[in-house]
Amino acid sequence: NAGVTQTPKFQVLKTGQSMTLQCAQDMNHEYMSWYRQDPGMGLRLIHYSVGAGITDQGEVPNGYNVSRSTTEDFPLRLLSAAPSQTSVYFCASTSSVGSSEQYFGPGTRLTVT
Amino acid sequence: DAKTTQPPSMDCAEGRAANLPCNHSTISGNEYVYWYRQIHSQGPQYIIHGLKNNETNEMASLIITEDRKSSTLILPHATLRDTAVYYCIVRVAGNNDMRFGAGTRLTVKP
Numbered sequence: 001n002a003g004v005t006q007t008p009k010f011q012v013l014k015t016g017q018s019m020t021l022q023c024a025q026d027m028n029h030e031y032m033s034w035y036r037q038d039p040g041m042g043l044r045l046i047h048y049s050v051g052a053g054i055t056d057q058g059e060v061p062n063g064y065n066v067s068r069s070t071t072e073d074f075p076l077r078l079l080s081a082a083p084s085q086t087s088v089y090f091c092a093s094t095s096s097v098g099s100s101e102q103y104f105g106p107g108t109r110l111t112v113t
Numbered sequence: 114d115a116k117t118t119q120p121p122s123m124d125c126a127e128g129r130a131a132n133l134p135c136n137h138s139t140i141s142g143n144e145y146v147y148w149y150r151q152i153h154s155q156g157p158q159y160i161i162h163g164l165k166n167n168e169t170n171e172m173a174s175l176i177i178t179e180d181r182k183s184s185t186l187i188l189p190h191a192t193l194r195d196t197a198v199y200y201c202i203v204r205v206a207g208n209n210d211m212r213f214g215a216g217t218r219l220t221v222k223p
Contacts, residue, residue, distance in 0.1 A: 004156070035213075042200060042213030043157065058210060090156050092211075102211060104156025 002026050004105035006091050012111045013081040021076040021108050023091030029103075031094045032074040033058070034066065036087040037107075043090060049074055081112045117201045122218045125195075131188040133217050135201030138182040144203045146177060148186045151216070152197040160186065160199075191221045 007022045025032065033048035035058075045058030049068040063085060065077040074093075078085060091105040118136040125131040137146065147162040161168055161175045163184075168175045174187040188195055200216040 035211075037213075040215070042215055043211070044213070045210050048210070059212075088154065092156070101159040102157075104158070106156055107154065 004091055004093055004103050006089075006105040006108050008108060009106070010109045012113065013078070014113055015082060017081050019078055019081070021078070021089055021091075021110070023074045023076065023105060024072050025074075025091075025093040025103070026072065027093065027095070027103070028071060029093035029095050030071070031096065032068065033092050033102075034064070034074070034076045035090045035092065036060065036085075037090060038087050046076065046089075078110075081110075083112045086110060086112045117203055117214055119199075119201050119214065119217045121215065122220070124220050124222055125188075125191045127193060127221050127223050128190055131191040131195065131219055131221065133186040133188075133199050133201075133219060134183065135186070136183045137201070137203045140181050140203050141205075144205050146175065146181075146184050147202040147204065147211070148173070148175065149200045149202065149211075149213075150197040151200070152194075157200065157213070191219075193221050193223065195219065196221045 004025045030051045034046040035043035037043045044060050046064050047066040049055045052068050052071050055066050055068055068074050089108045092102045094102045145162050145164050148160040149157040151157045161170055161173050163175045177184045198216040198218050200213050202211055
């Protein structure tokens, strides 16, 4: 079991560029989510999905899109990168809605110049 | 979900128990207390959770006061590898939206 994997580990973008952060899990988990963590702060929920084909917004969704075409994958798209999106992005999954334990990926460190 | 308050930092000697407090005075009856930790910018790691009874697992113990307005995470024999930021989160079972605050930075010293 690889758990939750994220690619890339590091990325530098220029303002206005778009990109997709990849997240995959091999645990057949229904629930997946994306968080961002700014320096010295806790994590904030961007978007989440309770199953394939179902997504919803979290606390800070603006500037990001998601889709969930398979159980395994939950990519996060930055439509037009801004310096305010410089952050570390974590993907997480859990076996079902309300499950006690969320498994987090290693993170993607994104810098927007 | 109820708000939590944690001290920003704590130190602990290696081999001693680390007791990390969390205040959640507005917790409601159907909200659980969860603890996660984050080691050096890695993804957060689940530690333990509870509703009103004390809980223990291989990593830690969770003590929740009778009025449920505060709790303490106990690492019984802290090691250098326990140096991390510890997050106390209160949420309703069935809600996967984990609201992380700033947490407590625990430094275990030799």
